[in-house]
Amino acid sequence: MHALLDNTWKVLRTAPPTALFGLLVIITILLAGLFAPWLAPYGETQVVGPPSLPVGDDEFFFGTDEIGRDMFSRIIYGARNTVGIAFLTTALAFSLGAVLGLLAAVKGRWVDQVLGRLVDILMAIPPLIFALLILTITGTSIMNMVLVIAVLDSTRVFRITRASAMNIGVMEFVEAARLRGEGLWWIIRHEILPNITAPLAAEFGLRFCFVFLFISALSFLGLGIQPPTADWGSMVRQSSNLLAFGQLNPLVPALCIALLTVSVNFVVDWFLYRTSGLKD
Amino acid sequence: MIHILKMVAQRLALGVFILFVVSVIIFMAVELLPGDFVDAILGQAATEATVEAFRYQLGLDRPAYIRYFEWLGDIFQGDLGYSFRAQRPIDDLVLLRLYNTLFLAAYAAAIAVPIALLFGVLAAMYRNSFFDRTVNVVALIAISSPEFLAAYILIFVFAVQLGWFPTLAQVSIDMEFGERLRVLLLPAVTLTLVTMAHMMRMTRASIINLLSHPYIEMARLKGMSNRRIIVRHALPNAIAPIVNVVAINLAYMIVGVVVVEVVFVYPGLGQLLVDSVSNRDMPVVQIACLIFAVTYISLNLLADICSVLSNPRLLHPR
Numbered sequence: 046m047h048a049l050l051d052n053t054w055k056v057l058r059t060a061p062p063t064a065l066f067g068l069l070v071i072i073t074i075l076l077a078g079l080f081a082p083w084l085a086p087y088g089e090t091q092v093v094g095p096p097s098l099p100v101g102d103d104e105f106f107f108g109t110d111e112i113g114r115d116m117f118s119r120i121i122y123g124a125r126n127t128v129g130i131a132f133l134t135t136a137l138a139f140s141l142g143a144v145l146g147l148l149a150a151v152k153g154r155w156v157d158q159v160l161g162r163l164v165d166i167l168m169a170i171p172p173l174i175f176a177l178l179i180l181t182i183t184g185t186s187i188m189n190m191v192l193v194i195a196v197l198d199s200t201r202v203f204r205i206t207r208a209s210a211m212n213i214g215v216m217e218f219v220e221a222a223r224l225r226g227e228g229l230w231w232i233i234r235h236e237i238l239p240n241i242t243a244p245l246a247a248e249f250g251l252r253f254c255f256v257f258l259f260i261s262a263l264s265f266l267g268l269g270i271q272p273p274t275a276d277w278g279s280m281v282r283q284s285s286n287l288l289a290f291g292q293l294n295p296l297v298p299a300l301c302i303a304l305l306t307v308s309v310n311f312v313v314d315w316f317l318y319r320t321s322g323l324k325d
Numbered sequence: 326m327i328h329i330l331k332m333v334a335q336r337l338a339l340g341v342f343i344l345f346v347v348s349v350i351i352f353m354a355v356e357l358l359p360g361d362f363v364d365a366i367l368g369q370a371a372t373e374a375t376v377e378a379f380r381y382q383l384g385l386d387r388p389a390y391i392r393y394f395e396w397l398g399d400i401f402q403g404d405l406g407y408s409f410r411a412q413r414p415i416d417d418l419v420l421l422r423l424y425n426t427l428f429l430a431a432y433a434a435a436i437a438v439p440i441a442l443l444f445g446v447l448a449a450m451y452r453n454s455f456f457d458r459t460v461n462v463v464a465l466i467a468i469s470s471p472e473f474l475a476a477y478i479l480i481f482v483f484a485v486q487l488g489w490f491p492t493l494a495q496v497s498i499d500m501e502f503g504e505r506l507r508v509l510l511l512p513a514v515t516l517t518l519v520t521m522a523h524m525m526r527m528t529r530a531s532i533i534n535l536l537s538h539p540y541i542e543m544a545r546l547k548g549m550s551n552r553r554i555i556v557r558h559a560l561p562n563a564i565a566p567i568v569n570v571v572a573i574n575l576a577y578m579i580v581g582v583v584v585v586e587v588v589f590v591y592p593g594l595g596q597l598l599v600d601s602v603s604n605r606d607m608p609v610v611q612i613a614c615l616i617f618a619v620t621y622i623s624l625n626l627l628a629d630i631c632s633v634l635s636n637p638r639l640l641h642p643r
Contacts, residue, residue: 166346177599262472262584265471267599278471288485300474302474307465307466311465
C-alpha cells in the first residue's frame with residue numbers, strides 16, 4: 046500500500062499543471078456526485094426560497110432557479126445525474142464498439158466487411174441529426190437517449206478498436222497463438238487487448254467528453270433528461286431567461302459542463318503523452 | 326488524367342449511394358414508429374372512419390417501397406409534403422428558414438476560415454512559443470466547451486452589459502443587409518468559436534507534419550528564413566489537408582447551427598427541427614433531417630474530392 050502511494054506520488058509529480066488541474070476537477074465532481082445527498086444543503090427538487098435569486102446571494106450561493114429551487118444543490122445533484130448517465134452511455138458505447146471492433150479485426154472477411162459498411166453509413170449522417178430523427182420515433186426518454194447515443198457513438202469506438210487491433214493482429218506472437226490452436230476469445234483477451242489498452246483508455250476519455258456534450262446539448266434542447274431531474278444542460282435552458290436581467294445563473298451549470306470536459310481533455314492529453322513514450 | 330477522373334467518379338458514385346441509403350433510412354423512420362403513426366397523430370379519441378380517411382390521405386394503405394419513390398419524386402419536384410402540426414405545406418415552412426440557416430452558416434464561415442488559417446499558420450511558424458501554447462490551450466478549451474456556454478457569455482457581455490447587440494436574433498425578409506449582419510453577429514461569432522479551434526489545430530498540425538520532410542531541411546540548410554520556409558514551401562503542400570479540414574468544418578457548422586439557433590431564437594431550420602421533434606411532427610422532421618444530412622454528406626464528399634484533386638501525384642500516375 047505504501048509502495049503504491051509512493052508510485053502515484055512519483056507519477057503525479059511529473060504531471061503538467063494542466064493535468065493536475067484536470068485531475069482535481071474530475072475528483073471533485075466525482076465526489077460531489079457520489080455523496081450528493083450528504084453534500085447538498087437542500088433537496089434536489091425542494092422549493093426553498095423566492096424564485097430567481099441572483100448568483101452570489103447570501104443564503105443561496107449560486108442563486109435560485111425560476112421556481113425557487115437552490116441552484117447549488119441542483120448542481121451537486123446534476124453531477125450525479127448528468128455525469129452518471131453520460132458515463133453509463135459511454136461504457137455502453139465502448140463495450141459495443143470495442144467488442145465488434147475486435148471481432149471485425151480478428152475474424153476479418155465478411156464480418157469485417159458487413160460491420161465496416163454499416164459503420165460507414167451510420168457515420169455519414171451527423172450524429173445530432175440522427176439522434177433527433179430516432180428520438181422523434183421513440184419519444185424522448187432517458188432510456189431511449191442513452192441507447193441512441195451509445196449506438197451512434199460506438200461507431201467511433203469500432204473504428205479505432207479495429208484499427209489498433211489490426212496492427213497487433215498481424216504480429217508474430219498472435220500468429221504463433223493462432224498456430225498453437227488458441228480460440229478466438231483467448232487470442233483477443235491474452236494477446237490483443239493488453240496491447241491496445243492505452244489507446245483505448247485515452248479514447249474512452251475523449252468519447253466520454255463527446256457523449257457528455259451530446260447529452261448536455263440534447264437536454265439543453267429539451268429533448269434529453271427531463272425536469273424535475275437536476276441536470277446541467279436543462280438547467281442552463283430553464284434559467285436562460287434570467288440572463289437578460291443581468292443575472293449569471295445560466296452560466297453556472299454551463300461552466301460546470303465546460304470545466305469537466307476541459308479537465309478530461311487535459312488528463313487525456315497528458316496520458317497520451319506519457320503512454321506514447323514521446324519524451325522530447 | 327483518365328485515372329483521376331475515374332477516382333473522382335468512384336467517390337461521386339459512393340456519395341450518391343450513401344445519399345440513397347440515408348434517404349431510405351429517413352423514410353423508413355415512419356415505418357418504424359411503434360404502434361400506428363395515425364394513432365399517434367389523431368389520438369385515442371379518433372373514430373374508425375377518420376382513421377381510415379387519414380390513412381388513405383397519407384397513402385399508408387400502399388406498400389412502403391412505392392411510397393418511398395413517390396416521396397423522393399415529390400421532393401425532386403419541389404413538393405416537400407404536408408406538416409401535421411402546422412396544417413400547411415412544408416415548403417412554406419422550410420424554404421425561408423433554410424435561407425436563414427445558410428445565411429448564418431456562410432456568415433460564420435466568412436469569419437472563421439480566414440482567422441483560423443491565419444492563426445494556424447502563425448502557431449506553426451512560432452511553434453512551442455508562448456503564442457503557440459496560449460492559442461493551443463484556448464483552442465482546446467473552445468473545442469471542449471458546449472456551444473451554449475460561448476453563446477451565453479457573448480450575450481451576457483455584448484448584449485446585456487454593453488447593449489451593442491440584441492439578445493435575440495430576430496430577422497425579417499425586408500431587413501437591410503447591414504442590419505441583418507449586425508443582428509446576426511453574436512450567433513455567427515459563437516459558431517466561429519466552436520469551429521475555428523478545430524480548423525486552426527488541423528492547419529497547424531498539417532504544416533508541422535510537413536516540416537520533417539527533406540526538402541524543408543534543404544531550404545533550411547540554404548539559410549532561408551523560417552517565415553519564407555513556411556509560407557513558400559510548406560503552405561502550398563499543406564493546402565490539400567487544409568481544404569479538407571475547412572470542408573469538414575463547414576459540414577460541422579451546418580449541424581452545430583441547431584443549438585446556436587435555439588439559443589438565439591433564430592428562425593432557422595435547426596429551430597424548426599427541434600420544435601418538430603418535440604411535437605413529433607414526422608414529415609417536417611424527415612425533410613429537415615434530409616436537408617441537414619444531404620448538406621453534411623455533400624460537403625464531406627467535396628472534401629474528399631478536393632483532397633484527391635489536389636494531390637499532384639494522382640495527376641501524373643506512372
